[in-house]
Amino acid sequence: MSGELEEHYLNNLKHKILSYTKVDEEWLSHEMQYYKKIELDKGDNLISEGQLVKHFYYVAKGCIYYYKIENGEKKVLEFYTDNVFFTDVPAYVKGTPSNYNLSATERTILYAIKKTDAESSFDKSHQLERFGRLSMQEAFIKSFNRIERLNSRSNEERYVRLLQKRPDLFQRVPQYLIASYLGLTPVGLSKIRKRLGKG
Secondary structure, three states: OHHHHHHHHHHHHHHHHHHHOOHHHHHHHHHOOEEEEEEEEEOEEEEEOOOEOOOOEEEEEEEEEEEEEEEEEEEEEEEEOOOOOOOHHHHHOOOOOOOOOOEOOOOEEEEEHHHHHHHHHHHOOOOHHHHHHHHHHHHHHHHHHHHHHHHHHHHHHHHHHHHHOOOHHHHHHHHHHHHHHOOOOHHHHHHHHHHHOOO
């Protein structure tokens, strides 16, 4: 990766942190030193079931999906794409092995900060502590909102909403993973797409 591109990604990461709260330049520079780059190819695992989750991640570019294997099938909970913070929140917070997997659907560049480094910086700076709290709250809310959507919307409504909110996913993610995320079978998704003239 060129130095120019890396600088671009790190600037985006800085701006993302600043979108949560104001952080003094000194503390921001201090925080940035802890972020380490990870590069994944399509299909690579970031976290596997049974693994301890010791990092909080930022997607510089790419797509990660968060899923569980049930009866031999992937049950997708979320997709994390460019300019988003994420982790397996329950395992990260509780310090227990993950019940889920995180894998790349395409070539992906991440920046990761160790939980111990993040907590150390939060102890030293109220501004960074606020960023940590708000970014973690956002991750929790995403999970809650998905459960609410599955329970309160029809199959078709969920599909249309995803198409409106995140149309890029349909170019970046295999259809069977999108079907799983929507709580559908691939055949069910195909029928909805045909009915709405998208298939």
